[in-house]
Amino acid sequence: MARSQYLSFVHAVIAAIKPDISTEDMDENWEKxxxxxPDNLVLAALDLIDRDSVVKYCAPxxxxxxxxxxxxxxxxxxxQLPSPxxxxxxxxxxxxxxxxxLLSKSQLMCKHVLATLLAERLQKCVERPVTADELASTVTRCFS
Known part of the structure; x- marks a missing residue:
């Protein structure tokens, strides 16, 4: 099976997660x-969410x-990258x-990507409104 198909399955499982989901359904999604x-990747992502480490900057x-x-x-x-x-x-x-x-292709994603995807679905992102200047600063920091 191609990597893109595995990723599609993972994204489908994540899309089924809702903040008000029952414990039984949540357990089923974790198993999927x-x-x-890998277990350590899922646990590390959940740890990041528990520590409020996923920050969502929202521009006006x-x-x-x-x-x-x-x-x-x-x-x-x-x-979410725009390249299908x-x-x-x-x-x-x-x-x-x-x-x-990217290089060894041994994993589908890192814990930071998984934590971001899960935190968004669970509504557990720490939201911070930003001005245009603050957003430009974060973009510049990303590429420095």
């Missing part, structure tokens, strides 16, 4: 995620940016994403 992703005109506060640095996450032909559906600026997802 654990089928496609509707633009949204995500950052995840890691243990050693802050990483910018792009949870690619087997990469998200991007993170962390070294793990570069090595494990």
């Amino acid at each position: 995620l654990r089928f496609f992703l 005109w509707g633009r949204v940016r995500y950052e995840v506060l890691g243990s050693t640095a802050t990483y910018t996450v792009f949870p 032909d690619s087997d990469i559906m998200a991007y993170c600026t962390c070294p793990s994403f570069t090595y494990s997802v």
Whole structure:
């Protein structure tokens, strides 16, 4: 099976998660995620969510940016890329994403991407409104 199909399955499981979902249904979704992703990846993503490490910056005109506060640095996450032909559906600026997802292709995503996708579905992102200047600063920081 192609990577893009696995990613589609993972995204479908994540899309089924809702903030008010029953414990029974949530357990079933966690089991499905654990089928496609390593346990340590799922647990690390949930830990980031529990520590309120997923930050959603909301610009007044509707633009949204995500950052995840890691243990050693802050990483910018792009949870949905506009390229339907690619087997990469998200991007993170962390070294793990570069090595494990892009180079060795040993994982479908890093813990920061998974945490962002799950936090968004569970409505657990720490939301911060930003001005145009503040958003420009986060973009500049991402590419420096």
